[in-house]
Amino acid sequence: MGRTLNAEVGKLKPGDRVTVKFEDRPGHLRTPWYIRGKTGWIERVHGEFLNPESLAYGRDGLPKKTLYLVAFNQSDIWGRTSNADKLLVDIYEHWLDPASN
């Protein structure tokens, strides 16, 4: 996995399984710690938005990034529950890799 598949990430569509990157770098990051490294699926394509990681430092936020609504099973995130509850997070394309399974 990696660069080649990432190049296709702009074409993610509802139903696609994705894994959130586990990155740990300085800056204004809007991907919560608890979801990094977790696998879920695309629920909705929200559209393109200016990149907050750039806007936070007074830059122009370009190029725009595709924002996705990504759904996860609660049981996959915390390992504690066995019900069908879900957790949904708005995540930018550059934080997502197609899931390997």
Place this chain on the structure above:
Amino acid sequence: MTTATTEHGHDHPKHELSHCARRIYAIRDLLLEKSVITEKDIRCQIEYQEARSPANGAKLVARAWVDPAFKERFMADPKAVCAEMGIDASAINEFVVLENTERVRHMVVCTLCSCYPRPILGRPPDWYKSFNYRQRSVVDPRGVMREFGLDLPDDVEVRVHDSTADMRYLVLPVRPAGTEGWSEADLAKLVTRDSMIGVMDPLPAISE
């Protein structure tokens, strides 16, 4: 807290305010002196905020309950529908309505800060911004809901939305049983702010 006006007509803090609180008065005075913002700018923002309250959301929900075509349009393009209803939601970048059903309940949080649909509902309650809510809602939503009086069976799916970006979420609660034929105004009274955040259901219909 009492304040005194100066020759500029500004309120100035008395010495009881904390150091941090006094800093905003200093900042405000300096920004006005340097014409970075004006008194009118500040007043406009105060008025804008005062005009926003959960009553806006309740109005939208009540109409969605009685009018299926309205509900469909509300779900498809909430900002446009708000404009129709005279609610200025232009400050929201993107707006999504989450429809609750008998089988699904939604709950909204911003774990990273306190993002909230302010242009519709006004300021968020203190608890929404609290560390306890931000920490617990993603891992124990049912426990949070129980604190607000909502105890859901396991066969109801709970979907928690963490508002990490520009999307703002509003929960469209389930219409309470026994409200057939009710006016929109009466229905709106059952729609609490907390039911549009999703930590509780709307108030039940109580027969006289």
Place this chain on the structure above:
Amino acid sequence: MARGHHDVGGLPGAGPIDQTEHQLSDWEILADAVNQALGAKGIKRTDEMRRAREEMDSAAYRDMTYYERWIASIEAILIEKNILTKEEIDRKLREFDAKWGEP
């Protein structure tokens, strides 16, 4: 690197949700309005304010109230953008001390 102090989703040790609400003080309403006014004029972005709060001292982040954090980030961003200086703000506060007595 480590998890930011603002990135609290799922952290253990959280207690019951305190549902009491307080009426906003005048200074809190002012903080809110100044923040919004600066945004409306394009002087700062919400993203910058969030980043400023993430860069705060972590103990202060947990101890300050919500609007105190806003005031701290408004000040930090205005100083960063050379719109105000810390010295000017401190000087203005000393003027308040002289008029109204120290806090």
